[in-house]
Amino acid sequence: MCEPTFFTVTYEINPYMHIEIRPDPSAARQEWGHLVSTLQQTGATVDFLAPVKGVPDLVFTANAGLVQGRRFVPSRFRHPQRRAETPVDVAWFRDHGFLIEQLAGDEPFEGAGDALPFGRPTVIVAGYRYRSSISAHRALGTLLGLPVRSLELVDERYYHLDLAFCPLDDRRAMVAGQALDRYGCRVIEALVPEPIWLEDDEAADFSANSVVVGGVAVMPACTPRLGKVLEKAGYEVVVAPVGEFVKAGGGCRCLTLALDVP
Amino acid sequence: MALVQTTGPSARAVSEVVRLDGHVLDSLVLVKVLDTIVDAGASYKILELDVGTTNRDESHVRIEVSCPDEAALGALLERVQVHGVNREGQEEAHLVPVDQDGVLPDDFYSTTNLPTWVRLSGHWVEVGQPEMDCAVVVDLDGTTARTLPMHRARRGDRVVVGMHGVRVAPPRRSAGPGEFAFMTSEVSSEKPKGLTVERVAATLRRARLHDVGGQSRGILAVCGPAVVHTGAAPALAALVREGWVQALFAGNGFATHDIEAAVLGTSLGVPLSGAEPSEHGHANHLRVINTVRRFGSIANAVDAGWLRRGVLYECVRAGVPFVLGGSVRDDGPLPDVISDTAAAADAMREHLGGIGVALMLASTLHAIATGNLLPATVETFCVDINQAVVTKLADRGSHQALGIVTDVGLFVGDLADLLCGPDWRAQVTRGP
Ligand SMILES: NC(=O)c1ccc[n+]([C@@H]2O[C@H](COP(=O)([O-])OP(=O)(O)OC[C@H]3O[C@@H](n4cnc5c(N)ncnc54)[C@H](O)[C@@H]3O)[C@@H](O)[C@H]2O)c1
Numbered sequence: 001m002c003e004p005t006f007f008t009v010t011y012e013i014n015p016y017m018h019i020e021i022r023p024d025p026s027a028a029r030q031e032w033g034h035l036v037s038t039l040q041q042t043g044a045t046v047d048f049l050a051p052v053k054g055v056p057d058l059v060f061t062a063n064a065g066l067v068q069g070r071r072f073v074p075s076r077f078r079h080p081q082r083r084a085e086t087p088v089d090v091a092w093f094r095d096h097g098f099l100i101e102q103l104a105g106d107e108p109f110e111g112a113g114d115a116l117p118f119g120r121p122t123v124i125v126a127g128y129r130y131r132s133s134i135s136a137h138r139a140l141g142t143l144l145g146l147p148v149r150s151l152e153l154v155d156e157r158y159y160h161l162d163l164a165f166c167p168l169d170d171r172r173a174m175v176a177g178q179a180l181d182r183y184g185c186r187v188i189e190a191l192v193p194e195p196i197w198l199e200d201d202e203a204a205d206f207s208a209n210s211v212v213v214g215g216v217a218v219m220p221a222c223t224p225r226l227g228k229v230l231e232k233a234g235y236e237v238v239v240a241p242v243g244e245f246v247k248a249g250g251g252c253r254c255l256t257l258a259l260d261v262p
Numbered sequence: 263m264a265l266v267q268t269t270g271p272s273a274r275a276v277s278e279v280v281r282l283d284g285h286v287l288d289s290l291v292l293v294k295v296l297d298t299i300v301d302a303g304a305s306y307k308i309l310e311l312d313v314g315t316t317n318r319d320e321s322h323v324r325i326e327v328s329c330p331d332e333a334a335l336g337a338l339l340e341r342v343q344v345h346g347v348n349r350e351g352q353e354e355a356h357l358v359p360v361d362q363d364g365v366l367p368d369d370f371y372s373t374t375n376l377p378t379w380v381r382l383s384g385h386w387v388e389v390g391q392p393e394m395d396c397a398v399v400v401d402l403d404g405t406t407a408r409t410l411p412m413h414r415a416r417r418g419d420r421v422v423v424g425m426h427g428v429r430v431a432p433p434r435r436s437a438g439p440g441e442f443a444f445m446t447s448e449v450s451s452e453k454p455k456g457l458t459v460e461r462v463a464a465t466l467r468r469a470r471l472h473d474v475g476g477q478s479r480g481i482l483a484v485c486g487p488a489v490v491h492t493g494a495a496p497a498l499a500a501l502v503r504e505g506w507v508q509a510l511f512a513g514n515g516f517a518t519h520d521i522e523a524a525v526l527g528t529s530l531g532v533p534l535s536g537a538e539p540s541e542h543g544h545a546n547h548l549r550v551i552n553t554v555r556r557f558g559s560i561a562n563a564v565d566a567g568w569l570r571r572g573v574l575y576e577c578v579r580a581g582v583p584f585v586l587g588g589s590v591r592d593d594g595p596l597p598d599v600i601s602d603t604a605a606a607a608d609a610m611r612e613h614l615g616g617i618g619v620a621l622m623l624a625s626t627l628h629a630i631a632t633g634n635l636l637p638a639t640v641e642t643f644c645v646d647i648n649q650a651v652v653t654k655l656a657d658r659g660s661h662q663a664l665g666i667v668t669d670v671g672l673f674v675g676d677l678a679d680l681l682c683g684p685d686w687r688a689q690v691t692r693g694p
């Protein structure tokens with residue numbers, strides 16, 4: 001995770017960002033600190049990336065790249081506004097002993113924001129249209145040697161896949177069908193044995209942008225209905241509001257990048 | 263009932279072949295693309311479907327999409343592009359800047375000698391100065407491209423890497439009416455020589471007579487010392503004088519012997535008249551080189567009235583450019599010889615502009631060097647006494663080359679007879 005010291009909204013690259021609606025720095029700092037301690041309480045170990053002035057979205061570490069074992073595939077941001085993040089991310093992963101592997105080609109790819117491993121045997125579920133390109137999925141499949149399921153994101157409010165798809169375990173995932181077309185929904189049905197489909201308000205509240213640590217789901221928001229469904233599935237729900245970050249289009253999971261991906 | 267002529271979509275449909283690659287079956291991307299095509303009122307035909315064997319394997323699909331008109335097709339293909347559908351061969355060329363002078367990016371696209379295009383900002387741009395074994399460099403605003411020999415690469419030059427966005431024309435089979443059928447990489451030794459010489463003469467006439475798109479094409483002569491040893495220098499000199507040569511490439515050997523023959527009447531000390539070699543004749547060519555060095559250049563030797571005949575004399579008189587490339591075995595060398603071989607090749611490149619036909623006359627070294635620089639569109643004739651050399655020179659895959667195994671002296675003499683008329687022999691005996 002990356003401390004929101006320099007977090008702000010200075011450009012608009014998704015429907016949530018408005019430069020006239022700046023996040024409140026101290027509220028953001030507080031929400032972020034609360035998220036860190038919540039994650040630590042679930043038993044997670046949190047490593048930190050030093051913030052960099054003038055690189056406000058560095059806090060959204062989910063988009064740094066894709067981790068697989070000790071390999072790190074850096075993102076290739078679609079928007080020039082975010083490209084300054086990549087050298088910072090790459091330096092961190094190199095310093096921490098990861099093997100840096102560049103994705104072939106030059107098509108945009110936005111890391112764990114758009115590519116999520118799911119199931120046994122593992123399949124990469126990947127989103128395309130607003131940020132990553134489907135050609136990058138192909139390069140990713142080749143690089144990782146894994147099958148890829150490409151899902152078109154059809155609603156710009158869910159511009160990254162991690163706002164619409166949240167793997168819980170090998171059988172279950174929260175899914176915002178609102179973000180997908182009928183082809184995408186059919187792919188999910190074929191791939192996820194027990195999908196938990198989100199209601200409109202749950203999807204809009206970024207419920208799919210939750211961090212799952214063991215049996216705990218750390219969520220930016222959760223309706224009573226969804227809470228019950230998750231409980232029945234054996235998950236404990238902890239809500240960690242991150243409203244200041246929603247102003248930049250990100251939830252809890254956008255603020256984290258899992259390092260223990262097999 | 264009247265007959266109605268059909269002018270409906272089927273009659274004027276336009277189509278294009280597209281590709282879709284990746285895990286497109288399980289992702290239902292292929293189904294989505296096909297549905298999109300049908301929903302748009304277009305039709306498709308799957309030309310190729312390779313689904314791989316395991317779920318890790320990519321699928322590869324080639325689809326022919328047909329639309330009632332060009333505009334609808336363009337709009338549809340643009341719409342499905344986001345799903346990874348690409349017009350076949352319509353990918354942009356990938357460019358990487360040179361990071362060290364004289365060194366190309368690792369994965370540089372290595373050229374053939376065939377006409378080549380690179381795709382830049384959605385357009386096919388023809389690569390200028392086609393030459394094999396080079397890189398392709400794109401100018402700063404990305405609108406023109408040309409070949410770039412490795413040693414000329416400069417930091418910051420943008421060079422094409424990989425195979426994407428590069429299109430190469432298939433080798434041309436025939437250059438037009440009257441082209442003879444054995445033009446492609448054929449070695450002709452069994453064929454009657456007279457007929458072969460006539461066909462070469464016909465090609466040279468056509469090149470000079472503006473028959474390709476109304477433009478005359480230049481003739482390049484590449485010469486080895488055997489041209490002089492066999493007594494063919496006067497014939498070649500006549501061809502130059504009468505305008506049958508627009509550029510000449512050779513080495514120190516040919517030039518030295520041409521001048522030695524012109525000034526002393528010997529070649530390597532042996533009188534070309536057939537008389538007995540003189541005692542100190544073996545040093546003749548060294549004295550000739552030494553004198554030309556004193557003049558400073560072959561042109562100076564002509565201007566001073568010392569050199570009065572021969573092939574290079576005619577070149578200087580007619581203003582036909584010649585490039586003399588150096589080699590490690592050279593004596594002297596003559597002041598005109600370019601000893602830096604990379605610089606010599608660059609000088610040769612300078613003169614390839616309007617060349618349409620090349621005559622390689624008895625020099626393995628200079629013929630190979632020239633062959634490497636020539637675009638495949640240049641018709642090439644290789645004349646050599648050695649079958650193996652001719653085969654090697656003629657067999658350049660895409661190149662239009664005809665090998666002729668024969669004595670260069672006879673060949674050039676016959677050629678001059680056909681192109682210059684019998685008068686040239688009279689001029690030789692008369693002398694200047
Ligand atoms: N004294 C000198 O400085 C000197 C002398 C000779 C050559 N050279 C130089 O050495 C280099 C290579 O020399 P090269 O071009 O002579 O050698 P080369 O081996 O490259 O080519 C000579 C070719 O002529 C062919 N040949 C010989 N007699 C023939 C005939 N009667 N008819 C048809 N073909 C015949 C041979 O088969 C051979 O392929 C050149 O750069 C040349 O200038 C220098």
